[in-house]
Amino acid sequence: MQSDDKLLEIHPLIQRNYCACSRQIADAAALIYSWVEMAIPGAIIYAKPRMGKSRLIQFIQENFSLDFGKNIPIYSIEWTSHSPKENTFFEILLDKFNHDIPFEGRAIEKRKRLRNHIITIVSESKQNKIIIFIDEAHRLKKLEYEWLLDTYNDLERHGIILITFLVAEDKILRTFNELRAKKEMQIIGRFMTETYRFTGLMQINDFKFLLNEFDNNLKFPQDSDLTYTKFFFKEQYEQGFRLSNYLNQLIEALKFIQYKYNISEYKEVPGMYAVRCIEEILKTHGRFGTNVNELNTQHWINALESCGYISGSNSVDNEKVIDASYRKDL
Template identity: 30%
Template structure:
């Protein structure tokens, strides 16, 4: 098919309002998308600053379910697009009753994509890890590696030492490893304890910079995130924004999700206050995206040129997004940790 025919078909699709792809394949259905937030932008700035100034370690901490893991996924995708020569990995620290070097190395081997990561001696695992990273750097054409360690508050002192050993080994091969420790608030306490114990080698290598991660905290943050749905397109080269995919006629008539930032923030605020939740409103990314997805799917059948979701529609979406359950789970965790 010629480029003119492709263009003609695309134009016909835009005119007719026919969707350019199967709705079941859309990222909102598959979950395969990430929307930038002010917190993610702050995290991205931290990563770029560390890369630019050769700061090899930083930590990012915040409450559970606030969006840290989604931020890691977003930043890996962003780095793949903007700095494709950089090798990135995402390791998930595991909760385990005993901390041994073998399981720790197996976890890192799994993160770098090594088959059968649990087999072999510790020394064999260590060499496999180094070689796997070395191969990836050679393939990508750069000696720069970014490792995100999620739930890093689960590591003990020995695991931080083993991680530092990996840094040192790669450094001898002229491969610079940048480690970003991501976890709950206890992660900051881990750094403080390391400083008091004079574990300067760990702190100076893995914990130089720090960032407090946060949720969506005001109506401006809501607008920033909603604008992502209005601007992100699928398929990528098309003119079909996420909003337009579900509300083509409303968008044709001028509607944008960002217009409803005040309505969405108000719906969360009312729910937060109605349940007497402690502290200021801070929306976890998981709850936010689910609310937007519910609104888009529920509004799809009401779509029309003059359609605009009303406050009641946003309230229904917010009530069903899991925000209350998320906050109650967080409160229970905080009470448990306090005891």
């Protein structure tokens, strides 16, 4: 059995290599599973920056087989800003699909290589579908959609359904509207049949759900009963300490911070900052820090001021268009 100090060094929370399931992630995952069941060819999942889109992809990759009950291959690609070139496009896909020879040959050879590689992957999975998440998909250019469409059609001729989820900032809606205005229905019908806005935490129950994840569901080591809260507040946990007991104090701290720093246009808290705020509480006030027996509003205020929420929210505010649907009181 490793010592607590050793466990602390490699703890996923310290390493930040874990995925906390917010209610937004759980709801989005359930919807995506239903889309896969219906075999829709593609959908847009969009959100403002820092809401947790990449964590959603990570959560689905880690939990899909168990939750969905089928071993459908899943791949994810973070799209970059670059000039649209056919060679580059297929090199990126071959590389992300772990092909041994992603960069050699002409574009037409890479097309065939990608098709044959995907056919092999799908055949080995004993399914007829393959899922690809394209993160930062608002960077995709028109030509790249056309090459992706060629790939979809090529695979379809071989009995394979390519399901593409475009995960992007909300600026992808401009691309969608431009394509629709130009009647590019082939692209829309393949990759944009549904749209879903992925939000941050907007209601009290959203925060309660997330706190409960740390209290009861996130564990390390995974085969132990050491939830993240229990590991950092070990003695207090045995006496009934739970982060969710201090939900009201967290909400009061949020209201204070939003008023103090004029974060007033909307009450949507990005998932990234909500998680980092909780991390700050566990690290700073658990047994490896001040080791308090109870949390108060000031503890949460300090955590919110330390986690990047203020500067991040103000930068988003400066760029955003006011959307009445964000005006939900905590």
